[in-house]
Amino acid sequence: xxxxxxxxxxxxxxxxxxxxxxxxxxxxxxxxxxxxxxxxxxxxxxxxxxxxxxxxxxxxxxxxxxxxxxxxxxxxxxxxxxxxxxxxxxxxxxxxxxxxxxxxxxxxxxxxxxxxxxxxxxxxxxxxxxxxxxxxxxxxxxxxxxxxxxxxxxxxxxxxxxxxxxxxxxxxxxxxxxxxxxxxxxxxxxxxxxxxxxxxxxxxxxxxxxxxxxxxxxxxxxxxxxxxxxxxxxxxxxxxxxxxxxxxxxxxxxxxx
Numbered sequence: 001x002x003x004x005x006x007x008x009x010x011x012x013x014x015x016x017x018x019x020x021x022x023x024x025x026x027x028x029x030x031x032x033x034x035x036x037x038x039x040x041x042x043x044x045x046x047x048x049x050x051x052x053x054x055x056x057x058x059x060x061x062x063x064x065x066x067x068x069x070x071x072x073x074x075x076x077x078x079x080x081x082x083x084x085x086x087x088x089x090x091x092x093x094x095x096x097x098x099x100x101x102x103x104x105x106x107x108x109x110x111x112x113x114x115x116x117x118x119x120x121x122x123x124x125x126x127x128x129x130x131x132x133x134x135x136x137x138x139x140x141x142x143x144x145x146x147x148x149x150x151x152x153x154x155x156x157x158x159x160x161x162x163x164x165x166x167x168x169x170x171x172x173x174x175x176x177x178x179x180x181x182x183x184x185x186x187x188x189x190x191x192x193x194x195x196x197x198x199x200x201x202x203x204x205x206x207x208x209x210x211x212x213x214x215x216x217x218x219x220x221x222x223x224x225x226x227x228x229x230x231x232x233x234x235x236x237x238x239x240x241x242x243x244x245x246x247x248x249x250x251x252x253x254x255x256x257x
Contacts, residue, residue, distance in 0.1 A: 007229040084133030090118035095140050098147070108144040125157075135161060139172055151179040170196040177212065190216045197229075207237040211245065218253060227253040 024172045025136035036214055091111045098107035114120030119127070121144065124137040142158030145151075158176050177192035197206055212231045217226035228251060230246045 007241055027090050070162075080128060080131055084124055084131050086130035087128075088121070088124050088133055088137060090114070090116060091120050091124065091137075092140065095121075095144060105148060105198045110150050114142050125160075135163075136257065139163070139168060143175060146175050146179055149182070151182045154179040166202055167205060168198045170199045170209065173199055174205065174212070177209070177216075181216065186216050186219050190220065203240060204239060207233050207240040207242040210237075211242040214249065214253075218249075218256070221256075223253045223256040227257070253254070
């Protein structure tokens, strides 16, 4: 009787006498795996038992740090900032009046030192150090000192101010440049005018500080740099007030090359 052979079927090879038959003991292998896992788990458990005080101590420190930070932000930092902003209100009013008023020196001084029983900008900086209010107060203080012609203090406080604001950032850096000009330190002034230019590009502060940088660059006889800044005003900010002043300066810079 014919028999059907599956495709790929191979007749078993006869065993040689004396040859040991390899047997795959699945049960034995599984047992070894579980024993290994048991040993590993036991070692881990022993480690935890022996070092549990250290482990729990680390967990406690991390937990306290997180809770401390959240508590500080909610119960200390935020209320402190709000308190500082409230205290600064009168000093800010003096500053605004100085910008728009006639008796500028007295009003700028009041904004710095305070009046009517309220704190001035210097007090805000000292008493609320590390808050956003103290940072803003540094800008006001530096600008007030600049207008009072106290250029060293202007540089000190404006340098303490930091901001990503598109206007305040460049203006603070440019104010430091203005102070260095008045102190007859043109190289330092040029450095800060360039920082003001690079801080943010906009149609107001960028051409203003490009022109100031160009003028100082000509003062230190770096006419190629001055020419580059003047041409940038002409090309990129042709509608600005500064653009109407650059043609003559471009001619002077080119003649000096």
